[in-house]
Amino acid sequence: QKEVEQNSGPLSVPEGAIASLNCTYSDRGSQSFFWYRQYSGKSPELIMFIYSNGDKEDGRFTAQLNKASQYVSLLIRDSQPSDSATYLCAVSFGNEKLTFGTGTRLTIIP
Amino acid sequence: DAGITQSPRHKVTETGTPVTLRCHQTENHRYMYWYRQDPGHGLRLIHYSYGVKDTDKGEVSDGYSVSRSKTEDFLLTLESATSSQTSVYFCAISDPSRAFYGYTFGSGTRLTVV
Numbered sequence: 393q394k395e396v397e398q399n400s401g402p403l404s405v406p407e408g409a410i411a412s413l414n415c416t417y418s419d420r421g422s423q424s425f426f427w428y429r430q431y432s433g434k435s436p437e438l439i440m441f442i443y444s445n446g447d448k449e450d451g452r453f454t455a456q457l458n459k460a461s462q463y464v465s466l467l468i469r470d471s472q473p474s475d476s477a478t479y480l481c482a483v484s485f486g487n488e489k490l491t492f493g494t495g496t497r498l499t500i501i502p
Numbered sequence: 503d504a505g506i507t508q509s510p511r512h513k514v515t516e517t518g519t520p521v522t523l524r525c526h527q528t529e530n531h532r533y534m535y536w537y538r539q540d541p542g543h544g545l546r547l548i549h550y551s552y553g554v555k556d557t558d559k560g561e562v563s564d565g566y567s568v569s570r571s572k573t574e575d576f577l578l579t580l581e582s583a584t585s586s587q588t589s590v591y592f593c594a595i596s597d598p599s600r601a602f603y604g605y606t607f608g609s610g611t612r613l614t615v616v
Contacts, residue, residue, distance in 0.1 A: 435607040435609050436605075438604045441604050493544055
């Protein structure tokens with residue numbers, strides 16, 4: 393069974409620091425990786441995606457892939473209180489369907 | 503929410519009654535999905551559709567059926583609601599012809615079965 397695992401947290405990070413979230417996946421052949429942000433009571437919102445060929449930076453967000461160890465990470469620089477949310481990792485195991493992790497709850501402390 | 507609407511937003515129903523949730527999109531995306539989200543389980547795929555009248559089961563499909571008679575509408579039916587189906591249901595769409603195919607989610611339906 394294809395699995396995606398995340399530490400549920402909560403992860404507390406001081407405002408202005410770097411928040412680091414990790415996700416491991418079970419299938420070495422996975423090709424596409426996604427990070428969603430979900431505020432309480434809201435729907436998931438796509439914030440980053442990367443393919444198996446490299447890392448990606450977008451503003452304060454960086455997604456990194458370690459294929460050998462089968463994990464993907466999301467770094468949030470200069471963390472803001474508005475970054476407080478649950479972050480969902482999702483992986484495509486070779487088809488269009490995404491498998492989601494259970495999410496990591498991030499709290500930015502002012 | 504990028505042209506994707508779920509209805510109703512909230513519903514309370516009694517055990518044993520049938521319930522239908524609707525997902526409507528205006529993006530003309532081929533692919534549509536129904537997920538449920540529960541604490542400790544994350545998002546789990548119930549059913550998905552790759553086009554009109556082309557549907558298939560996900561990992562938690564027991565007790566659910568779907569229909570897609572038009573590109574824009576994907577209906578999820580709980581045939582006889584049980585308390586274990588109390589959850590938040592999300593519809594999502596994607597388009598494989600795009601450069602990437604991350605999902606766009608609807609606002610969700612909070613269903614309570616009493």
